[in-house]
Amino acid sequence: MDPITLEVHWSRLISIADEAATALLRTAFSTIVRESNDFATVLMDQHGNSVSENTGGIASFSCILPRTTRAFLEKFPADSWAEGDCVITNDPWLATGHLPDITAVSPIFHRGRLVGFAGSIAHSPDVGGALWGADCQEVFEEGVRIPPTRIIRAGEWNRDVLDMFLANVRVPRQVQGDLEAQVTANQVCAAGVREFLDDAGLEELSTLGAALADRTDAAMRRAIAALPDGEYRAVQEADGFDAQTTRIVCTVRVAGDTMEIDYEGTSPQIARGINCVWNYTHAYSVYPVKCALDPFTPRNEGSYRAITVRAPERCILNPLYPAPVSARQLTGHLLAGAIYRALAPVIPSQIIADCGGAPTMRCLFSGLDAHGDRFSQVLFASGGMGAAPHRDGLPTTAFPTNAGAGSIEAFESVAPLVVWRKQFRPDSGGPGRLRGGLGQEAEIEVRSPAALRLSLLSDRRDHPAQGVLGGAPGACSDIRMSDGTRPHPKSRTTIAPGVRLVMTYAGGGGYGPPGERDPAALATDIRDGVVTRPGDYQ
Numbered sequence: 001m002d003p004i005t006l007e008v009h010w011s012r013l014i015s016i017a018d019e020a021a022t023a024l025l026r027t028a029f030s031t032i033v034r035e036s037n038d039f040a041t042v043l044m045d046q047h048g049n050s051v052s053e054n055t056g057g058i059a060s061f062s063c064i065l066p067r068t069t070r071a072f073l074e075k076f077p078a079d080s081w082a083e084g085d086c087v088i089t090n091d092p093w094l095a096t097g098h099l100p101d102i103t104a105v106s107p108i109f110h111r112g113r114l115v116g117f118a119g120s121i122a123h124s125p126d127v128g129g130a131l132w133g134a135d136c137q138e139v140f141e142e143g144v145r146i147p148p149t150r151i152i153r154a155g156e157w158n159r160d161v162l163d164m165f166l167a168n169v170r171v172p173r174q175v176q177g178d179l180e181a182q183v184t185a186n187q188v189c190a191a192g193v194r195e196f197l198d199d200a201g202l203e204e205l206s207t208l209g210a211a212l213a214d215r216t217d218a219a220m221r222r223a224i225a226a227l228p229d230g231e232y233r234a235v236q237e238a239d240g241f242d243a244q245t246t247r248i249v250c251t252v253r254v255a256g257d258t259m260e261i262d263y264e265g266t267s268p269q270i271a272r273g274i275n276c277v278w279n280y281t282h283a284y285s286v287y288p289v290k291c292a293l294d295p296f297t298p299r300n301e302g303s304y305r306a307i308t309v310r311a312p313e314r315c316i317l318n319p320l321y322p323a324p325v326s327a328r329q330l331t332g333h334l335l336a337g338a339i340y341r342a343l344a345p346v347i348p349s350q351i352i353a354d355c356g357g358a359p360t361m362r363c364l365f366s367g368l369d370a371h372g373d374r375f376s377q378v379l380f381a382s383g384g385m386g387a388a389p390h391r392d393g394l395p396t397t398a399f400p401t402n403a404g405a406g407s408i409e410a411f412e413s414v415a416p417l418v419v420w421r422k423q424f425r426p427d428s429g430g431p432g433r434l435r436g437g438l439g440q441e442a443e444i445e446v447r448s449p450a451a452l453r454l455s456l457l458s459d460r461r462d463h464p465a466q467g468v469l470g471g472a473p474g475a476c477s478d479i480r481m482s483d484g485t486r487p488h489p490k491s492r493t494t495i496a497p498g499v500r501l502v503m504t505y506a507g508g509g510g511y512g513p514p515g516e517r518d519p520a521a522l523a524t525d526i527r528d529g530v531v532t533r534p535g536d537y538q
Contacts, residue, residue: 001211009200010212013052014298016192017043020118021054024185029177030125031414035406036380038123040065041185043193043205045116048073050300051209058401059299060283060332061096061121066301067279068095068103069117075148078114081107084155086183089148090127092139093321097280097328098273099127099143102179104151106186108193115197115204118189120182124175126376128168131455132364134241134273134327134490142273142326144168152183170366170374213302216294221257221306223293227346229254234342236334236466238359239459241272241490246316246331250338261285261339263311269319273326274490280332281317285309288336288400292343292350327457327490329401333359336400337386337466344468349389353430354465356383356439356474356506357398361459363444363479363503365495367452369416377415379444381405381422381503384429384437384474386465387511392521393437395424396505416448425475425504426529430464431536432471432510433517438530439475439505446501451494458489460506471510472536478504514538 001009020041028034040057044050048069053062071094072087086106089095095103100123108116127143129136136142144165151158166172193205202208232252240246249265269275276284286304294303311318316331337358340351361383366376382398382405398404405411408419420443430436446452456479464473480486482500487493495501514537525531 006211009208010052010298012196013043014055016189016196017041017052017054019192020120020185020189021057023188024120024122024181027181027184028122029174029181031406031410032123032125032378033178033181035410036403038380038403040121041189042066042119043116043189044069044119045206045209046078046114046204047206048117049209049213051116051205051212053299058403059287060280062299063283063287063304064096064279065103065119065121069105069119072105072148081114082154083107083109084152085150086152086186087148088146088151090146092277092325094148095279096121097277097332098326099145100124100132102182104179104182104186106183106190108190110194110197113204116193118186120185122178122182124178126169126171126175131366131453131492132326132378132457133455133492134330134457135492136273136324136326137271139322139324142324171376213300216297216300216302217305219297220290220294220303224254224259224306225257227254229256232342232346234338236338237463238334239462239489241270241274244270246274248317248334248338250335250342252339252342258306258308259289260308260310263315263317266311267316269314269316269323271324273324274316274328274330275319275323275325276317276328276331277325278311278318280328281311281335282309284332284335284400285339288339292340292347330359330457330459333400341466341468348469351468352388353386353393353436353468353471353509353511355386355399356428356437356460356465356508357385358400359459360398360401360403361477361503361505362457363501364455365415365417365452367448368450370449375415377411377417379405379411379442381440381442381505383439383460383477383505384508386508387430387432387434387436387471389434389511392435393429393508395438396440397437416446418445418447419443420445420500425507426532428475428507430467430472430474430507430510431514432467433512433514434510435517435525436465436467436474436508436510439507441505442503444501446495446497446499448497451496453492454487454495454501455492456487456489461489465506465509467509468511470513472514474507474509477506
């Protein structure tokens with residue numbers, strides 16, 4: 001296939017995945033999907049290999065979904081699928097690492113032949129068990145675990161399974177609405193593929209998909225080959241859980257056009273929910289490399305063939321079942337910073353400093369509103385991004401995830417919560433030649449008739465986002481209540497009506513020595529109130 005035709009086909013396949021994503025966004029019930037972007041859609045061939053991904057979804061989901069689909073095919077062979085089927089799971093070790101994410105995969109038939117699969121992942125508003133949190137001691141406490149299950153067979157919903165699941169969640173209407181939205185997204189993807197195959201005169205997707213994967217593989221190998229061979233190392237520390245500090249040891253080995261990322265020496269798994277399963281570790285290791293080395297070629301599985309990731313079993317990056325894993329992002333989001341610091345000496349113009357929004361800080365409120373209806377609502381706000389080689393870090397922007405807070409009006413409309421302020425945090429960005437992105441401060445008041453359950457998932461209280469190449473660290477995070485108490489940053493508690501929760505988000509690390517900052521840029525920061533301590537830049 002000539003390169004121009006290949007590029008035209010590829011663009012259209014990406015647009016099909018984007019159409020599926022739009023369908024999911026427009027039909028989902030929860031603000032987690034509609035407002036906070038915690039989802040992804042992927043088009044795969046009949047073997048479960050990715051062909052195209054939606055452009056705005058969670059990158060780790062897109063990297064994992066083909067692996068989950070191939071696990072489905074081991075349980076349900078290709079010849080057992082029928083048109084109208086949908087298989088789901090939220091098994092952390094088969095899918096995205098924790099129970100709240102539900103993976104839904106549907107077959108695509110064209111002229112009576114299985115030609116591919118449409119897949120979607122969305123963070124469900126509830127999966128039963130304990131609230132989404134970090135303090136459970138086994139996965140059994142964290143919610144209902146669904147093994148690969150046909151939730152729809154030939155167009156007919158498996159009501160027994162659906163009813164069992166919905167009977168164990170706090171907000172069944174939202175959960176079912178989001179699940180039906182995922183099915184709708186898969187149907188939109190399948191319709192687009194059938195139309196594409198007719199227009200292109202193709203019988204199936206695997207040949208085209210293989211050509212696209214070879215192309216992305218070649219692009220990544222060229223980028224890796226441009227690096228000097230060698231071994232590069234960094235250590236990343238985080239708050240962990242109480243006295244159990246998380247220590248991530250990252251060794252990057254480059255040899256020719258291949259790369260190995262090795263986490264030997266990393267902290268062991270613990271009996272708290274910050275363990276990060278292998279699928280998630282792999283995804284958040286290869287994706288930052290893709291961003292740094294080959295940012296412009298569209299993603300598919302070929303992008304990651306040249307990269308090998310290793311983590312010892314029973315370490316916090318490769319825990320064994322039934323380890324608690326609900327807050328796995330509190331560990332997995334740290335990997336980008338460790339990899340970038342390791343590679344900073346050889347690709348200083350292609351990496352960024354640590355992000356204050358990595359790991360993300362989340363607060364989940366659950367209880368009854370004034371009408372006696374159950375709600376479960378998460379604030380998806382972000383800290384500051386690390387500074388880049390050519391610009392200051394973006395304020396209140398997450399990386400490596402791209403979930404965001406969305407509309408505060410939508411957040412307030414579905415729960416008895418009032419957001420009194422959500423504002424930039426001066427001096428939170430790490431000083432440097434390029435300044436780290438600002439964190440923020442959010443103040444939320446409880447307006448329910450009775451106390452609510454509150455679950456906090458946070459880090460960076462004691463370990464700020466580090467700068468690179470001489471840059472200074474960003475400001476740490478903090479959580480407090482208006483009554484003067486400071487709740488445990490990774491546990492569940494209660495919060496009474498009228499009490500305000502103040503969430504202070506960390507800033508990103510700086511890039512380069514602070515004394516080299518452009519005086520005009522510093523003057524602008526001072527004028528705008530972004531910096532109130534100019535002595536930090538001397």
